[in-house]
Amino acid sequence: MKCTPLEPWIARKIGRANSPLTRADLEAYQLQKLRVTIDLARKKSPFYRQRLDGAPSDLSRLAGLTHLPFTTADDIRNEPLQLLCVSQDHIQRVVTLDSSGTTGSRKRLYFTQDDQELTIDFFCVGMSTLTNAGDRVLILLPGQTPGSVGDLLAIALGRLGATAIKHGPVSDPVAVLDLICRENVDVVVGVPAHLLALARQQVQSVRKLKSVLFATDYVCDAIRDTVQNTWQCMAFDHYGMTEMGLGGGVECDARRGYHLREADLLFEIVDLASGAALPDGAYGEVVFTTLTRHGMPLIRYRTGDIGRFIPGVCPCGTSLKTLERVAGRINGRVPVGNDTLTIADLDRALFAIGDVMNFSASLIRENQRDCLCLEVQLASENAATVSRSIAQSMAAMCSGVDLRISIVNSIPLTMAKRVIVDRRSR
Ligand SMILES: [Zn+2]
Incomplete structure (x- = not known):
């Protein structure tokens, strides 16, 4: 099995092209870049000047990162221009993301030409896998x-x-x-x-x-x-996500999780409730800090994704970490009947049925009971058989919920992340 091409690429980026990549070298580089990023954010971004006020001014080790405050999606929604570290003349690309937050305003992310070049560079090495x-x-x-x-x-x-x-x-x-x-x-x-x-x-x-x-x-x-x-x-x-500069990591030939752009992004896993740093192996929220971005650096950005680092060495032999495949978001788990459900649970159950081409899921409240409404598009005419299979899978997965299955001719394919739409009034 060949080693992930991210390893020699990262070794080159941190100035260690001629020696094997070690965690010590990588972490020394990350610490130095982290200091530069914090310094830049403090000097140039009105948001971070205020947010980092009172935070330690000079980190002597990477673990010191945990003393810095988080940046949230709402911070980006509220006043995105306050996060900028360059004048708007130097911004080449602005990405506006649909709102899923509480404030109603949309997230805007700003990238300079150099920021975009970093993404292209990662796409190039990632695709070479x-x-x-x-x-x-x-x-x-x-x-x-x-x-x-x-x-x-x-x-x-x-x-x-x-x-x-x-x-x-x-x-x-x-x-x-x-x-x-x-x-x-x-x-x-x-x-x-x-x-x-x-x-x-x-x-x-x-x-x-x-x-x-x-x-x-x-x-x-x-x-x-x-x-x-x-x-x-x-x-x-x-x-990846737009906030990461689109790319975050990619699987190697072992295909058991992602190796990450560790020279550009510093990843942490933190406890969902306390925000405390978690050791490798433990599940928590994926948090990252940009190390090389100039337009709109992000410090300890909470992604809302749940994940963990897989302990031990990847079979491909790299010294890079492996982030297990992310399979859910913090707010993606909804209480249904006597259980909870995520879109990933439904994907596993429904897409395992060979005739299911696409589906959408929503929850309503009817006669004092939860009702899961599934619209299902099939690749065949086997509506009755598929409906029976779906009902069996759902009965095994959650109780205390009614099920309504509608077979439909087509469900539009969108770019939006699929979710369970909750239409229950509270
Ligand atoms: Zn690997």
């Missing part, structure tokens, strides 16, 4: 706007010597399957639900792929297995 020069790569992510994820990915693939085919998100699975054949595609990058829709639409396998990369949403084993079996390929998972 699963792509070679000469490969034809179909990008099923938004890519028309300069600086968008698909656009930066295409630039990165060009540097690798691969050919990028920018398509955009899947809306017509049949047309995309046709494109895969016509364009002799080797590698596909897309959203898990979109790739599953393609796989389930694919009646017979007509073209093998070399690899597939899942991006932007969590992926369950049922989707991964279906995609791998359909195209006889290796499927890899990527972890």
Whole structure:
């Protein structure tokens, strides 16, 4: 098994290109970059000048990070311009994210040209895990706007010597399957639900792929297995969010979790309630600090994702850490009947049923009982059999809840992260 290409890349970035990467060297680099970032934020960002007031001024070791306050999604929503460390003239790309918070305002993230270059550099090395020069790569992510994820990915693939085919998100699975054949595609990058829709639409396998990369949403084993079996390929998972500069980490050949951009981002896992740092192996909230960003650095940003570092060494042999596949968000677990449920639970149960192409889930309150409403799109005509299978799975998963299953002709594929929509009045 080859070592993750992130290791030599990070060794180069920290000035240790000619010696094996050690945690001690990496952490010394991270501490130095952390100090520079805190200094920059204190001097240039009105928000951080205030937020870091009274915090330790000079860290002597990385663990000192835990004495610094967190940055939250609401901080970015409330006054994003106050976080900037450069004038707006130096901002090349602004990303506005849909609101899911309490304030109603939307998150805005600002990136300089250099910040975007860091993302392209990571995409280039990350894609080299699963792509070679000469490969034809179909990008099923938004890519028309300069600086968008698909656009930066295409630039990165060009540097690798691969050919990028920018398509955009899947809306017509049949047309995309046709494109895969016509364009002799080797590698596909897309959203898990979109790739599953393609796989389930694919009646017979007509073209093998070399690899597939899942991006932007969590992926369950049922989707991964279906995609791998359909195209006889290796499927890899990527972890990232706009706040990280799109890219955060990517799986190696071992595919048991992500190796992270540890020269650009410093990751921590903290206790959900107390915010205290947790040791490797323990589950908590994923928190990161940017180490190399200039436009809008983020210090101890709480992602809302739940995760853990897998203890021990990855089979690929790297000294980089491995973040277990993230499978849920703190606010993604909703009480239902006598139990709780996440969209990941539903993905595991429903996508394991071979005919299910897509579904949406919502909760209503009826006759003093919770009712889970599932709209399900099928790849076959087996509505009665599938409905029975779904009812059996759901009965095993939660009690004290009614179930309403509607078989529908189509559910639009979106770029939004899938959630259980809670329509119960409280
Ligand atoms: Zn590895």
